[in-house]
Structures are given as C-alpha cells and as structure tokens.
Amino acid sequence: MYVATKGGESAIEATHELIAEERRGDTTVPELGTDQVRNQLGRAVDRVMTEGSLYDPDLASLAIKQAQGDMVEAIFLLRAFRTTLPRFGAAEPLDTSKMIIRRRISAAFKDIPGGQILGPTYDYTHRLLDFDLVKEGANATSAPEATATEQTMPRVTDILGAEGLMQAENREEIESEPFDLGRQPMSFPANRDQRLQNLFRGDEGFVLALGYATQRGYGRNHPFVGEIRMGFVEVEFTPPELGFTISIGEIEVTECQMINQFTGTKDIQPMFTRGYGLAFGQSERKTMAMALVDRALKASELGEDRDHPPQDEEFVLAHSDNVEAAGFVSHLKLPHYVDFQSELSLLRGLREDALTTQDKEAAE
Amino acid sequence: MNSRAYHSVDGTYNFAYLDEQTKRMIRRTLLKAIAVPGYQVPFGGREMPMAYGWGTGGIQITASIIGRDDTLKVIDQGADDTTNAVSIRRFFRRVAGVQTTEETSKATLIQTRHRIPEKQLTEKQILVYQVPQPEPLWKLEPREVETRKLHAYSEYGLMHVKLYEDISRHGEIITTYDYPVEVNARHIMSPSPIPKFDNPKMAMMPALQLFGAGREKRIYAIPPYTRVRSLDFDDHPFKPQRFDKPCALCGAEEVFLDEVILDDKGDHMFVCSDSDHCRERRAAGHTGSRASDAADMGFVPTEGLN
Amino acid sequence: MNALLEAQSVGHSYAGGQLGCEDVSFRLYPGEVLGVVGESGSGKSTLLGCLSGMIEPSQGSVRFDAGGQGLRDVFSLSEPERRLLMRTDWGIVRQNPRDGLRMNVSAGGNVGERLMAVGARNYTEIRGEALDWLTRVEIPSGRIDDLPRTFSGGMQQRVQIARILVSKPRLVFMDEPTGGLDVSVQARLLDLLRGLVRDLGVAAVVVTHDLAVVRLLSDRLMVMRQGRVVESGLTDQVLDDPQHPYSQLLVSSVLQA
Numbered sequence: 001m002y003v004a005t006k007g008g009e010s011a012i013e014a015t016h017e018l019i020a021e022e023r024r025g026d027t028t029v030p031e032l033g034t035d036q037v038r039n040q041l042g043r044a045v046d047r048v049m050t051e052g053s054l055y056d057p058d059l060a061s062l063a064i065k066q067a068q069g070d071m072v073e074a075i076f077l078l079r080a081f082r083t084t085l086p087r088f089g090a091a092e093p094l095d096t097s098k099m100i101i102r103r104r105i106s107a108a109f110k111d112i113p114g115g116q117i118l119g120p121t122y123d124y125t126h127r128l129l130d131f132d133l134v135k136e137g138a139n140a141t142s143a144p145e146a147t148a149t150e151q152t153m154p155r156v157t158d159i160l161g162a163e164g165l166m167q168a169e170n171r172e173e174i175e176s177e178p179f180d181l182g183r184q185p186m187s188f189p190a191n192r193d194q195r196l197q198n199l200f201r202g203d204e205g206f207v208l209a210l211g212y213a214t215q216r217g218y219g220r221n222h223p224f225v226g227e228i229r230m231g232f233v234e235v236e237f238t239p240p241e242l243g244f245t246i247s248i249g250e251i252e253v254t255e256c257q258m259i260n261q262f263t264g265t266k267d268i269q270p271m272f273t274r275g276y277g278l279a280f281g282q283s284e285r286k287t288m289a290m291a292l293v294d295r296a297l298k299a300s301e302l303g304e305d306r307d308h309p310p311q312d313e314e315f316v317l318a319h320s321d322n323v324e325a326a327g328f329v330s331h332l333k334l335p336h337y338v339d340f341q342s343e344l345s346l347l348r349g350l351r352e353d354a355l356t357t358q359d360k361e362a363a364e
Numbered sequence: 365m366n367s368r369a370y371h372s373v374d375g376t377y378n379f380a381y382l383d384e385q386t387k388r389m390i391r392r393t394l395l396k397a398i399a400v401p402g403y404q405v406p407f408g409g410r411e412m413p414m415a416y417g418w419g420t421g422g423i424q425i426t427a428s429i430i431g432r433d434d435t436l437k438v439i440d441q442g443a444d445d446t447t448n449a450v451s452i453r454r455f456f457r458r459v460a461g462v463q464t465t466e467e468t469s470k471a472t473l474i475q476t477r478h479r480i481p482e483k484q485l486t487e488k489q490i491l492v493y494q495v496p497q498p499e500p501l502w503k504l505e506p507r508e509v510e511t512r513k514l515h516a517y518s519e520y521g522l523m524h525v526k527l528y529e530d531i532s533r534h535g536e537i538i539t540t541y542d543y544p545v546e547v548n549a550r551h552i553m554s555p556s557p558i559p560k561f562d563n564p565k566m567a568m569m570p571a572l573q574l575f576g577a578g579r580e581k582r583i584y585a586i587p588p589y590t591r592v593r594s595l596d597f598d599d600h601p602f603k604p605q606r607f608d609k610p611c612a613l614c615g616a617e618e619v620f621l622d623e624v625i626l627d628d629k630g631d632h633m634f635v636c637s638d639s640d641h642c643r644e645r646r647a648a649g650h651t652g653s654r655a656s657d658a659a660d661m662g663f664v665p666t667e668g669l670n
Numbered sequence: 671m672n673a674l675l676e677a678q679s680v681g682h683s684y685a686g687g688q689l690g691c692e693d694v695s696f697r698l699y700p701g702e703v704l705g706v707v708g709e710s711g712s713g714k715s716t717l718l719g720c721l722s723g724m725i726e727p728s729q730g731s732v733r734f735d736a737g738g739q740g741l742r743d744v745f746s747l748s749e750p751e752r753r754l755l756m757r758t759d760w761g762i763v764r765q766n767p768r769d770g771l772r773m774n775v776s777a778g779g780n781v782g783e784r785l786m787a788v789g790a791r792n793y794t795e796i797r798g799e800a801l802d803w804l805t806r807v808e809i810p811s812g813r814i815d816d817l818p819r820t821f822s823g824g825m826q827q828r829v830q831i832a833r834i835l836v837s838k839p840r841l842v843f844m845d846e847p848t849g850g851l852d853v854s855v856q857a858r859l860l861d862l863l864r865g866l867v868r869d870l871g872v873a874a875v876v877v878t879h880d881l882a883v884v885r886l887l888s889d890r891l892m893v894m895r896q897g898r899v900v901e902s903g904l905t906d907q908v909l910d911d912p913q914h915p916y917s918q919l920l921v922s923s924v925l926q927a
Contacts, residue, residue, distance in 0.1 A: 084381075323411060339542075521786040528796065599794050
C-alpha cells in the first residue's frame with residue numbers, strides 16, 4: 001500500500017519537539033544551567049570557542065547545552081552565530097610575551113628565566129576514575145592560592161632568536177595585510193597566515209592525528225617543546241574615531257612553540273625552525289598538535305620533500321574544518337533518488353546489453 | 365521549527381538573514397560569474413544555519429538576490445515537499461517574509477537541488493542550483509592548484525580521457541548525472557548532480573542560471589541564452605536520456621520519472637519527478653495508467669505544505 | 671642548421687646547500703642523441719631536471735627552438751606555453767613508468783591523452799592512432815583497454831614511450847629508461863628505442879649510469895662527476911679512448927659481457 005511522503009512540514013515540527021524533550025531529559029533531574037557548563041566544563045567551552053572561532057564562553061556554553069554535548073554540533077552553532085555578527089575592525093596582534101601567566105613550561109631547557117610553572121594540568125594525574133565526583137559537594141577542598149603572575153617571562157624562542165639560533169619569521173609576510181579566513185575563501189598555495197588560521201579552527205582530532213603521524217615518521221621534524229604558556233592576554237583595538245589604542249578586555253589563550261630540526265643553506269647558517277600553535281582557553285593538546293602540523297606544512301619553504309599527508313597543504317587545509325566535514329558527510333542522508341534512478345537505469349541497461357551479447361555468442 | 369532559533373540577541377535578523385555587506389560581496393561575485401560563463405568564482409562564503417552540503421551555497425545566492433516582491437519556489441529531487449526543500453522554504457519565509465509557491469509558473473526565483481523543472485522557464489525567472497562539488501575535474505585531479513591552471517589554460521584533454529575510458533569499457537559514456545558541459549565554448553562546468561536528462565534544458569535557457577557551492581566556496585553562472593554543450597566525441601555524440609513509459613499518474617511523456625516501489629513483490633510505478641508539473645497536468649484533466657489507484661492510495665496532494 | 675636545444679653554463683644548487691650541477695654547456699641538434707653518464711650523485715639528474723623545464727637553474731640558461739622560430743629561454747616562456755611544450759614538442763621518459771603514466775587509465779587512454787589534449791575529438795580516430803602506436807612499441811593490440819598495472823615493467827615502459835611519441839615530439843628526455851628492467855628486457859627496449867629515434871628523427875637527451883645504454887643510443891656523450899662535466903665527445907671515442915681519469919675508471923669498471 002503506497003503512502004506518499006507528504007506533510008514534511010509537520011514531521012519537521014514534531015522532530016524539533018522531540019529533540020527539545022530529549023535535551024531536557026528526566027524532569028526530576030535538575031536542568032543543566034549554562035553557567036554550570038561554563039564553570040565546570042571549561043575544557044569543552046575552550047574547544048567550542050576555538051573551533052567555533054569566536055571567543056565568548058557564555059555563548060559557547062549555550063551551544064554546548066543546546067547541542068546536548070555534541071561538540072561538533074556546538075561548534076557549528078557558534079560559527080553560524082558568528083556569521084550574524086557585524087565586523088567592526090581587527091584587533092592589534094596579541095602580545096603573548098605580556099601574558100599574565102598561569103602555566104608555563106619548557107621541555108627544551110631544565111630551567112628558564114621566570115621558572116617552570118606547572119599550573120592547572122592533568123599531566124601528572126593518575127587516570128583513575130574518582131567516584132567521589134559522583135556525589136556533589138565532594139570536592140570542597142581548596143587548592144593553594146594559584147596566583148597568576150605578572151612577572152615577565154621572556155619567551156624561550158625569543159631567547160634563542162636573540163642568539164641567532166632560531167629561524168626568524170618572514171618579515172614581508174608579517175608586514176602585509178593578513179589573510180582572513182572568516183571572510184575569504186581558501187586559496188592555494190597558502191601562505192603561513194592562512195595555514196595558521198585554518199589550523200586554529202581545525203578539528204582537534206584531525207590535527208592531533210596528523211601531528212601524531214609526523215612523530216611516527218610521516219614527515220618527521222624532530223620537535224622539542226620550546227615553550228607552552230597559558231594565561232590571559234589583553235585584546236587591544238584602535239578605534240578609528242579615537243586614533244589611539246585601547247584595551248577592550250582580556251582573553252585566556254594557550255600558546256605552544258615547538259623547536260624543530262635545524263636547517264641551513266649555502267648562504268644561511270644552520271638554525272632551528274619553528275612550529276606554532278595557539279588556541280583559546282586551556283587547550284594544550286590542540287596547540288601542540290597544531291605546532292607539529294604547522295612545521296610539517298613548511299616543508300617546501302625549507303627545501304624538504306613533501307612525501308607525506310601532513311606535509312600536503314591542500315590535503316590538510318581542505319579537510320580540517322569539522323563544520324564542513326560533518327555537513328558534507330551527513331548530506332548523504334538527503335534524498336539522492338533522482339541520481340540513484342539514473343544509475344539504476346544504466347545498470348539495468350548494461351546488464352541487458354551483456355545478456356544480449358551472451359545470447360548472441362551462444363547462438364553462434 | 366521554533367521561531368526562537370531565528371532571532372538574534374536583540375530579536376531581529378537583517379532581511380534574508382545575511383548582512384548587507386555579505387550580500388554585496390556575493391552579488392559582486394555573481395556579476396563576475398555572469399561575465400565569464402561557467403567560470404568558478406571563489407567567494408567568502410559564510411556559515412549558515414544549515415549544514416554544509418545541505419544547500420548553503422544556493423541559500424546564500426538566494427539570500428543575496430531575493431527582494432520583498434519575489435515569489436520563491438524551492439525543490440529537491442524535483443519535488444516541493446521533500447524535507448530539505450520544506451526546510452529551506454520555511455527559512456526564507458521566516459527571515460525574508462516573502463511569498464512562496466509550489467507553482468513553477470508563479471515563481472520569480474527557484475532554488476533547486478538535482479533537477480530542472482519540466483516547464484520551460486522565462487526571462488523573468490532565475491534558477492539557483494545547489495552544488496555539492498563545483499569542480500568537474502575533481503575525480504581526475506583533486507588538487508585545486510592544478511585544476512585552476514587546467515581551466516585557465518583550457519587544458520581539457522583530461523576530461524576527454526575520462527569519456528574515452530567510458531566508451532572503451534562500456535561502449536558508451538556512462539555518466540548519468542552531473543554530466544560535464546562546455547559553456548559558451550570556453551569553460552567546462554559541472555551542472556550539479558542533475559540527471560543528464562536535464563542537460564539540454566540549460567542551453568539557450570531564457571532564465572538566468574546561478575550555481576552556488578557553499579562548502580567549496582565557489583559561485584558560477586550561465587547567462588540567459590548561452591550555448592551549453594554536453595561533452596562528447598564527434599562520433600559518439602551526447603545521447604539524451606529517454607524514458608520508455610509515461611507518468612503513471614498524469615500520463616506525461618518526455619519527463620523525468622521517479623520509480624516508486626509499491627510492495628515487496630516487485631510492483632512499482634513511475635511517476636513525474638517534477639511534482640508541480642504532475643499536479644498541473646492532473647488539474648487539467650490528464651491521467652495516467654495508475655491514476656485511479658492514486659486516490660485509493662491516498663496519493664492526493666494535500667494543502668498545508670506552505 | 672640551427673641548434674634545437676642549447677644549455678649555457680647551466681648550474682643548480684639545492685636549498686640545503688648541496689650542489690646539483692655546475693657550468694654545463696652544450697648544443698643539441700635535431701635528430702641528435704646526447705648521452706649523459708655518471709654515477710649517482712654526479713649531478714646528471716639535476717641537469718636533466720634543468721634541461722626538461724622541471725627545475726629552474728640557479729645559474730645559466732636553457733634555450734629551446736620551439737616552433738622553429740629560434741632559440742628561446744625555456745623559463746622565459748609563460749606557464750601555458752611551457753605546459754603546452756611539455757605536452758607536444760617534448761617528452762620525458764621517466765625511470766619508473768608509474769611516474770609517467772596514469773595508472774588508473776587504460777593503455778589506449780594513456781596513449782590517446784596527448785591527442786585529446788590538443789583537441790582531437792573523434793573517438794575512433796584517437797583509438798586508431800593509439801592502437802597504431804601500441805603496435806609500434808610491440809604491445810599486443812588486445813591489451814589496448816587494459817590498465818597499466820596489469821602490465822610487466824617492460825611493457826609499462828613501452829606504453830610510456832608510446833604515450834610520448836604520439837605527439838611527434840622533437841625532443842625527448844630519458845631518465846634511466848632501462849632502470850629496473852631485466853637484462854634481456856633492457857636489450858629489447860633499447861633496440862626499440864634506437865629504431866624509433868632513428869625513424870622519427872627525434873633528438874634526445876639520455877641520462878643514465880649504464881654505459882651500454884649510451885653506447886647503443888647516443889651519438890655524443892658527456893661524462894659527469896660531482897656536478898661537472900669532466901669529458902665530452904663522440905660516444906665511440908669517449909668509450910673506446912677515454913681521456914679523463916674518471917672516464918677511464920668508469921669505462922674500465924664496466925664488466926664486459
């Protein structure tokens with residue numbers, strides 16, 4: 001009995017009501033507040049802000065709640081919201097050397113000016129499920145007063161740079177107008193600014209896998225963590241009406257600088273090369289992976305062979321955006337029956353032809 | 365769909381959702397595209413409230429050119445009532461407040477996925493196609509750095525290699541949809557996954573044809589009355605697709621038909637893919653071989669689809 | 671007669687500082703075959719890269735007489751001109767045929783590509799010419815629709831050669847054309863190459879470490895060592911009476927078959 005699929009409109013209404021119901025879940029359980037997400041699921045908020053490409057912890061928390069914890073969906077929500085925001089200008093470049101530091105480590109040196117500050121990190125926790133956390137109020141302990149320090153801590157890579165050991169960034173590229181991935185379509189070959197912007201908002205899993213691959217031989221570049229620093233930086237803006245720079249607030253970021261295999265040419269002395277990673281919030285894993293891939297993508301500039309996927313610019317940059325990836329993969333759920341019908345007809349036709357040929361041959 | 369989802373922080377969105385700067389950018393892109401028929405113009409596409417792959421390119425074009433007096437039709441697989449077409453139509457009703465319709469003849473702007481309406485379009489209409497993969501050469505050459513050069517230098521030998529392979533293997537060109545075309549005797553273009561049945565309609569069409577790929581961030585166009593040739597060999601010319609039966613509901617011939625499976629014993633029927641075309645014919649009194657069953661089956665158009 | 675290809679003090683070093691080749695000069699005339707021999711690290715591959723338009727030399731120039739209108743610097747050509755050149759007037763036979771063929775395209779498609787690239791639009795004619803060339807390189811006609819991965823190394827190499835010769839190039843570069851093939855297969859391929867080169871009047875630059883290859887194919891010879899040409903002259907002269915100590919070493923170290 002054929003029932004045509006009509007009434008799509010009411011089906012859509014109903015499905016939205018279903019989602020809302022499921023999102024709320026058991027009504028005897030207290031509803032999740034966005035402030036709870038913001039305060040207690042900070043690492044999720046950091047990821048959504050970074051890949052959503054918008055620094056707003058409250059909006060990110062809302063997106064996470066609305067998406068029922070589906071991070072890729074939450075990132076999509078934030079990006080779509082970003083589209084509606086007017087753009088009134090660009091900030092001055094962040095000066096991470098002036099960061100109010102909460103955590104700062106270097107693997108390349110035992111000790112560094114300013115010292116190694118462990119800060120809040122999971123690194124040395126033992127991964128044992130803590131069942132005390134099942135009950136609320138269990139973690140009423142207070143940590144020793146964790147003060148962010150204002151003490152100046154010069155960047156390790158700058159120290160090496162002062163000695164001439166670190167490859168300097170391309171001055172020309174720095175002084176020109178930066179690419180804007182939020183406004184312009186990607187274009188290849190991509191310069192460093194486009195690559196870094198792309199990796200910044202790239203899917204953590206994807207970038208992590210590629211970074212991991214470089215460590216396993218797919219584009220090795222002998223990395224050392226020169227420095228990871230995490231803390232607050234000022235965002236400064238020069239409104240055209242004022243003509244001078246003002247601070248409009250501060251954001252929390254994580255920055256990672258990798259020191260990589262040295263290189264040298266006939267005319268230039270050998271020196272270390274750099275991989276750079278940056279993310280909103282406390283996102284070390286992302287910044288480290290990003291730095292590894294950043295360095296891998298420099299392959300052709302450094303005269304290295306590009307034999308492996310992490311070094312393949314088009315491959316990496318075209319597939320890093322999980323909003324695009326998720327959209328295109330899931331679009332296969334849309335009706336494709338017209339094209340499928342064409343394929344069906346073709347297949348039936350070809351098989352008929354094959355049978356006719358077989359019959360003809362049998363008859364001969 | 366809860367209307368809350370469409371309200372910005374202060375409760376309002378700009379007409380047709382996109383801000384005016386973005387629309388301007390897209391319109392400039394459209395002008396470039398029209399000036400060089402078939403050439404893919406990169407544009408700074410935005411994230412829309414729908415997922416990439418679900419029509420964001422077409423939606424951005426529509427949002428940039430739609431006016432308060434337009435009447436919008438949205439179809440997917442030729443039908444107005446497929447879920448995604450419904451979803452997109454609702455979106456524009458909400459953010460643009462425009463009149464919408466299912467009747468091809470009443471529409472000024474038609475956004476489509478995978479089909480061209482059967483009814484001939486006029487100079488007063490614009491057809492906006494949703495495109496998943498704008499690059500016709502992508503299966504042969506995935507690198508954009510290279511395909512850009514191939515288009516720029518008119519190096520289209522590779523495309524013909526593909527067609528050659530089809531003929532050598534199957535005796536015919538086996539591409540049945542997204543069949544590449546040469547536009548204005550210069551650029552080779554992907555017409556989007558419309559069945560090759562629809563290719564001939566693109567040539568010398570009185571309406572303006574615009575193509576939007578949101579995820580890949582490319583826009584291209586065919587101006588009205590432009591030459592469009594489906595690729596082939598001189599001695600293996602493009603063979604238009606034919607259906608050997610008419611629509612089971614309205615009797616239409618020379619139209620694209622959907623196969624509908626009726627039961628698990630293999631009974632099937634073929635009906636118009638273009639739902640509005642079928643409705644119009646039946647309203648005018650035409651019937652097909654299964655038309656009398658249609659009423660029993662509940663296959664009767666219902667209201668409330670807008 | 672005008673030279674077809676002219677190299678003037680061609681040299682190239684790599685980003686890491688390694689020397690590729692240095693100060694190489696010669697003139698190649700239509701129909702002439704020039705052999706370039708050396709061990710690995712001699713710079714012959716870099717030289718080939720520079721001559722064939724793949725690497726822009728850091729010093730010197732490479733000039734080619736495209737279309738019989740006089741010598742022009744290959745790197746002063748616009749990109750579309752250079753790309754067209756490499757699809758019609760020039761050909762590069764690569765050491766590994768997999769680098770010179772489309773592995774997912776049939777033998778016929780591979781050979782027909784250059785024709786289609788310059789506008790051939792008649793399937794029967796394209797297929798006919800492809801068949802003709804496959805026959806000339808001794809590939810059985812029944813294999814025209816087979817994919818290269820079903821062919822032996824020697825056959826793949828011959829498809830590669832057919833793919834290039836179909837556009838009747840005036841200059842062909844060969845990079846270790848018999849590398850990786852069995853000795854008997856090598857001999858057959860060399861014979862074929864020699865015949866084709868003679869019949870078509872194609873000029874060629876053959877880069878190899880194998881003296882037997884240059885003995886058979888080339889009219890003239892350049893011996894390279896550590897990036898420089900140490901000796902050059904007529905093939906027979908250089909091989910039978912090498913002057914430079916390195917050439918002498920090279921010649922004497924070849925096992926006499």
